[in-house]
Amino acid sequence: MVLWMEMNLIVFPIEEKATAGDQTAASIYKKGTGTFLRFIGNICRLSLHRRGFKRQVLEVVDWMEIGLSTGILYKSDLIESLQLIKEAGFDNIEVWARIGKEGKWIHYDYHNWDYTRKLKEKLKELTLRVVSLHAPFSEELDISQVEEEKRAFAISEIKKAIDVLEFLEGNILVFHPSTASSHFDNLTQKMYRLSQAKKSIDELLKYCQDKPIRLALENQLPHILCGYSVDLLKLIWEINSQKVGICLDTSHANLAENVNDVVKKFKDWIVSLHVSDNFGTSDDHNIPGIGNINWQIFVQTLKLVKYEGVFMLELLEQGKGWDVQKVLKEAIQSVKQIHGL
Template sequence: MKKISYLFVLFLGLSVFFGKVEAKTPKFPIGYALDFQKITDEKMQYIKSLGINYIELAGIGAMLDKNLQSTEVASSWASRMKEVAAILKRNKVKVWSIHMPFSVHLDISRLDEEGRLRVMEAQKNVLQVLKPVKAEIILFHPSFYLGLNERSERKAQLQKSVVYLNKEVKAIRSNMVVENMLGPSLTVNGRERPLMRTVEECLEIFQGFPKDVGLAVDFCHIAEPQHLLAAFGSRVKTLHVSNGDGTAEHHYLPCDNRGKNDWNSIFATLEKIKYKGVYMHECKYNDEKEIVDCYQHLWDAYQTSLTIKK
């Protein structure tokens, strides 16, 4: 990889100083987001050889009309999803999560009730197509960008949509999560940031969600994501792992030192809250091997830091 994190450099230095440090297998199973249209036997065989056994299906928005003139999903997509399920089964790769479609038109917090109901219908139709891959987690964005001074009304619309979608997700034997969104400031370019932009707003909004709806924590969307992890504890059901600083959609590889995440603190918090999910990457990379190598480097650095503290 082109950039190596400070933590990795520190780890190498400590290894030389203290003697050879034996690499330890990371505690959390590894996964990464992949456009479902790129899934082939060859790709799955390759990631299995690297030790990646889980994926998140991305690119699902391709199934729907982007302007939502129609809420239907073409039968060709249903056929493709069955092919994807067969490829995954052959190669023993599991779908941990699915990133559901989102856009200004597919916003589940839409204020116009007729439009919101069309979004519900479209999302339900997509869920039916996704049944063959048997995902553990179905992930939704809480909103797109908002108009000014409509946050309270949007939150109320979101609550209704989450109650409805949670039932539909349960019907296909999966679990629903909602993801925190980027929000270093309330407004940007004359509009408000999406809902769930801070720890406090996430906590407030989740008070109105069904208790079995979980949180997906995106490490790029918020500075010091360990605080959001700690605030939600066992209600954290999945992750979007990347490096960033909470100011933009950087989604750097975790070992890219342009990001500011404190990986030792993040790993410690995940252990403290007893996180039981997949360490799911949603980041930039040139080859999947970079993801695996980076994860191992950061985990080894974390283990070394624990040894030093003792």
């Protein structure tokens, strides 16, 4: 699904005069993306004579695609969930690679390459594109770990996720810079955890330096290290790599700071989104509109910072008893409303 947003002018030669108000279909090639966009509608605005031939000026709307994290179906088998996602109207996904609590379920076991090959075949069959993969995380799997053995294990698991992402032809690896509490006895402890995270990210950067993959650090909940923009930005600045950016989670940000202020602070580093809503009291991951985030301002702020990625929804059931099929349809309608469609 494509969302239409920012106004642009595209000029190209035509043979016959076009009149304002014509209902015209045009295929527009967006330079640098290799993506053909088709806009059907009232696109003829006026005709010009220039250098002896006629030109048509089209006022069109720039685009942003919508995607869905498969985490909404984290209790279900990933391959079996894809048909539902496609039928709901999604073409882009983020693969959720987290093993379920206490091994009670496995949405996607990224260690299983036989399964991963079948997954790729199913994605191709359904013409679903993997945009990103959410790396595994838990309290035990933490790249900011003080204990080197545990930190090394976390890195090894994320490297496996990178390999899977490359195989699935995605290009953004989303991961948590820490799962540690943000409450420390002193500043020295906090700075050491941040330095451990940086050391780990440097290792991951080296691992994927020749791969077409960017690393996206997700802003955390406020009680976790890097839950506030100041800490995540410090980490980003110290890493200082074009291959490292930020995945902005709106539900997390809304619990810590003003979401739109966070967008402005992160601006050029935002390479991915986790879009959901809450009321500012708990990490609900609701459909946009079921909460207190001002989505119209959010979209305008994304335009302001020139975000060009996917509008990736991360909706989590979390015991709410959702009818997922119904929720997905409502989510798409909500996003259309946000964008004035």
